[in-house]
Amino acid sequence: MHSWSRAWRWIAGMALVAALIAVVLLAGHAGSPALAQAAQTPGETPTEDELLETPTPTEETPTPMLTETPTVTRTETPGIPETDVPAGMSRTLIVVGEGRVQTSPDIATANIGVTAVETSVVSATQQVSETMAAVIEALMEEGVAPEDIQTTSYSINLIDGIFGPQQPDDDQPPRYQVTNSVQVTIRDIAAIGTTIDAAVEAGANQVFGVSFDLSNREERVLEAMEEAIENAEARAQHLADLTGTELGPIVSVSQVVGASPFFTAAEAALGAGGAGPGPISPGQLEITTQVQVAYELQ
Secondary structure, eight states, rough: OOOHHHHHHHHHHHHHHHHHHHHHHHTTTSSHHHHHHHHHHHOOOOOOOHHHHHOOOOOOOOOOOOOOOOOOOOOOOOOOOOOSSOOTOOEEEEEEEEEEEEEEOOOEEEEEEEEEEEEEEEHHHHHHHHHHHHHHHHHHHTTOOGGGEEEEEEEEEEEEEESSSOOOTTTOOOOEEEEEEEEEEOOOOGGGGHHHHHHHHHTTEEEEEEEOOOOHHHHHHHHHHHHHHHHHHHHHHHHHHHHHHOOOEEEEEEEEEEEEOOOEEBBBBOOOSSSSOOOOOOEEEEEEHHHHHHEEEO
């Protein structure tokens, strides 16, 4: 009796071990296709071979990836023609115009001076002072206004002696030269000769730097600018015709730097001396100016 009891316990233990092994095998192959198929087909129990079957990995053909080639699209701005000029920039033509105006001067200026050389500086100074007073009085008698007489230089120089260019000489005392010069504006151009004659007769012994000018200079300068603008337009039109383009509106106008209006006229050359100046010809004055003008080309 006891032997049969042991046999049955041994059989039950072996059955339990077999069941545990089956459970382990089922857990290890839970993802196999056989088990999946068995789970989806009711009433069919997978065999041991199906449970132990190891799925063979399948190679999948890679799906080709499609890449897009970027395309460049040319955009055009409406209203702007296709030219070599960058967008936003306009073609321009820049020219320099010159204007010249000739006119007769109506005023003159002259430098009139008195110089004296004496051994006494006091004596030389007094002599020059008295003579210059007489010269100024003579100029005003000829119609020169006091405000048109301006002192330009006054000097006292030792011309020889101890500190002069010559060696000391006990027999000859040092001499001093005193000079007083004024600039005179003569507004009656026809009276320039008689005015200078009157100054020389009054004691002036230096006359130099006679020049001519205009009392209405700015008006003549504006006339020269007008002519310069007309000249610039004519030059620009000529260049446009040569290049087959058409002039547009003016973009900018400026006066050329370094070419400010200037006057050209001959100056009367008069040196020192007591004689009258003789005939003086004022001639013609020429006013010249330049402007730079930029035109837009259409």
